Amino acid sequence: MRSKQEILKLKEQAVALRLAGKSLRQIREILGPMSNATLHDALRGVPPPEWTRRPRAKDPVRARARELREQGLDLEEIAEAVGIAKSTASLWVRDMPRPPHLSYEESRKRAVEGMRRYWVAERAAREITRDAVIAAAAAEIGELSDREILIAGAIAYWCEGAKHRPWRRTDRVNFVNSDPGLIKFFLRFLDSVGVERDRLHYRVLIHENADAQAAERFWIGVTGAVPEQFNKPTLKRHNPKTVRKNVGDDYHGCLVIDVLRSAKLYQRIVGWASAAMWGSDRSELSDASYL
Numbered sequence: 354m355r356s357k358q359e360i361l362k363l364k365e366q367a368v369a370l371r372l373a374g375k376s377l378r379q380i381r382e383i384l385g386p387m388s389n390a391t392l393h394d395a396l397r398g399v400p401p402p403e404w405t406r407r408p409r410a411k412d413p414v415r416a417r418a419r420e421l422r423e424q425g426l427d428l429e430e431i432a433e434a435v436g437i438a439k440s441t442a443s444l445w446v447r448d449m450p451r452p453p454h455l456s457y458e459e460s461r462k463r464a465v466e467g468m469r470r471y472w473v474a475e476r477a478a479r480e481i482t483r484d485a486v487i488a489a490a491a492a493e494i495g496e497l498s499d500r501e502i503l504i505a506g507a508i509a510y511w512c513e514g515a516k517h518r519p520w521r522r523t524d525r526v527n528f529v530n531s532d533p534g535l536i537k538f539f540l541r542f543l544d545s546v547g548v549e550r551d552r553l554h555y556r557v558l559i560h561e562n563a564d565a566q567a568a569e570r571f572w573i574g575v576t577g578a579v580p581e582q583f584n585k586p587t588l589k590r591h592n593p594k595t596v597r598k599n600v601g602d603d604y605h606g607c608l609v610i611d612v613l614r615s616a617k618l619y620q621r622i623v624g625w626a627s628a629a630m631w632g633s634d635r636s637e638l639s640d641a642s643y644l
Contacts (some may be wrong), residue, residue, distance in 0.1 A: 364389070364395035374402040409500040418445050425452040429467070499545055506542025507625035509535065512620075526615035526622065529558065531607040533575045539610065540576060546621070552583055552613045559606025561588040576608075 363384060370380045377392060414435050421431045431446070432439040455463070495504070513535070515527035544552070555578055557568050565586040573580060586606075610628050613617060 360391075363391075367392060367395040368399055371396050371399050371401070372588050376402070415445050418442055419449065422446040422449050422452075427452060429511045430463075433470075434452070491528050502542055503625060506539060506545070508629055509539060509542070510622050511626040511630075524616040524619045526610075526612035526619050528610040528612075529607050531605070533605075536572075536575055536608055536610070543612065546618065548612060548615075548618065551582075552615075553578065554584055554611045554613065556584040556609040556611070557586040557606050558609060559586055561602055561603075562590065562591050563600075563606060565606075571605045572608045617629060 355360075366384055367380055370383060380392065381387065403430075414437065418431050418435050418437070421434055426434070428439050428442045428446075431437075433444040435442075510526070510528060513528055513530050514521070515525065515529075517523045528549070530536055530539070540550075540553075544550075554575065555572065557565060557572060559565050559568050565588065569586065570584055572578075573583070587609075604635075
């Protein structure tokens with residue numbers, strides 16, 4: 354067992370050899386066998402020679418992180434900028450001075466910017482997931498049979514079409530909606546039940562500040578109708594207190610589809626819709642006076 358003086362002398366020799374550019378293996382060969390703990394303790398605080406350093410893939414990233422720290426960025430900003438974990442950023446710059454304390458306004462500004470960056474990425478990810486769910490659901494439906502078109506069309510009318518009431522009895526098919534897709538589907542439903550397109554009249558319902566003529570041209574394109582089938586548009590009066598969202602080039606108002614000579618068709622729709630909603634339970638149907 355070495356004495357204290359021998360250990361001190363050994364450490365001095367190890368330091369001298371290290372400063373002379375020797376590796377750990379070379380120091381052991383010169384001074385003789387010694388434990389890793391003894392050698393590392395002797396060389397504590399003595400940097401290794403440059404030739405023993407191996408270049409690492411993350412060295413440029415680490416250098417960039419330290420540059421950003423010098424510019425005053427905090428750990429979260431550094432981690433996001435160079436694509437590393439916050440804990441890694443902390444490890445790489447822990448020997449560097451911290452940036453000065455931010456003011457409340459600057460902290461709020463950075464927080465808002467951080468949320469903005471988060472939602473830019475998050476919205477994109479959610480849109481991908483959303484599109485995948487929609488595509489999978491559409492694949493589940495596939496092509497509709499005539500019976501399925503009948504059921505879906507009757508329910509669509511029951512949601513969006515005019516219905517008679519005890520105080521206003523009117524057996525007439527009158528459908529209103531602003532969605533071009535639903536308008537096209539309802540026309541497909543009318544085709545499936547034998548309604549000729551020349552029995553249809555159309556009318557645009559739109560805000561008075563919008564372009565009614567452009568809206569009519571849009572709906573002519575959707576329906577494939579001729580201008581003569583369109584009646585005079587109905588304009589909604591503007592309320593200055595209302596903050597409208599339906600503005601811009603994408604606003605085309607609603608389209609009214611009026612089927613001429615449609616009393617029997619309305620009654621058939623009542624039967625289809627009631628059967629879809631209540632099945633064979635006719636007691637529900639008899640209690641629904643609005644049918």
